[in-house]
Amino acid sequence: MLSREKVNAQMAVTEAKIRKLEDELVTERRTLGHLRLLFIFGKLPTELMVEIFMLAISSTPAWPRVLKHILSLSQVCALWREIVVGSPKIWAQSVVEVCLDYKQRSVSSKDYLETIFHRSAPHSISVSFICGNKDAPTVHPKINTDAIARAISNSAPRWKSLTVGGNYPGWATVDAPLLNLQTLKITAGSLPPTLPSCPNLRRLTIADTGVNGSSTVDLTPIPLANLTHIDLESFDLASLLSILRQCEKVVTASLATKLYTWSQVDVNMLYDGPVTVLSSLTHLKLKFSRGEPQWKLIGPFFAPLALPSLRTLRLSFNRSAGIPWPVEAFTTFQMRAPQLSDLCLSGTWITAAQLIGVLRLAPALTSLSLICCPECVKDAFFLALTEGPTSARQLVPQLTFLYLRDVRSEFGNDKLDAAIRSRGWSEECQALNRNRLQQVRILDCFSKTRITVLEAKLTDLIWQGFKLVFV
Structure with missing residues (x-):
């Protein structure tokens, strides 16, 4: 007969085994639940599984990581591999990078690219040609760039977006018409001498091209009249104006001039032809590069333009001292752009009186930025x-946002306080249902002491919802 101690010891061992078996049972039940989930997921319609796969890989925009996720999905099981390999929509989801620079990242092989383009057919795709350093591309000596270009040229009619970065050596061999191309971006390198035909292009970007800002590219194949968005840098002002006047359907335009001396500028070129009406243009950004006498150019640029739908205008200068504001030319332009609601001036020596004159011709203005x-x-x-609520004509009555950055603070706090209160916050203005100046943002203008004083003066308005931001 066993002693009490031995019986207790055997019971403890048996109970431990039972607990272990119970834990294993819980684990097995959990595993069975996961298997049932996978079984149900595997029975979903293929179209739904494709959408789920696309959601799983859409969080990583970089093509190498997207490709890695696609390949990982294809290795889960035979069913998933069949769906991934046979679903062109998955392979066409991200930008396909054609990289030839072995010092920058992994080089794209001919077979690798042919596989991607084959599996993505017949869907539209986005392509990016990358060649590293814009001045001295480090192409691997064993890479046959012409062979790679020819290998992917068959897919050219399916390209919906094309980015050419650096002096891509195989560009000239891609001569097939880009019938489906809607977005073209050429950046970081010399412009190609010719461009392929792209009749359906809608967005054109040419930026950071050439050491000296060369812009001799032939834009003849580009349907300028069909473009809705243009972003051009390193062009002389006459060329920018000439291109803009041909873009009849343009909605947004961002233009930046190249560096040049006054001897290279023919102001009379800017005045040629009648006034051009661009009825669809709503956003215009114009930046003058350093080293040029831009004060002589802004007037000639705006003189032949009528922009009846313009909402946003951003003008950026290089802050050279003594540049006069072209009052007459800009006044004429404003009369042709009555819907202006967002104005940003940067680096200009416009005076207070001249700025007030600009604002009097902008009754629809809601946002004003001065940098x-x-x-x-x-x-x-x-x-x-601070024109009173009974004034016959209040200055910019719709103004809701004012941004001041790096401006001389040659004004009193009481003047700023009075202006803010008169913009819809006083009892008289509220009775007349005037629009409120809702936010003032000030950057690099005030000392900490002055900020504290101004915040204290406007505490009552801040409690009512007014936003005073010092960055």
């Missing part, structure tokens, strides 16, 4: 904004 404009933000500016 590095040292001569306009003065007491006179805020006094003009």
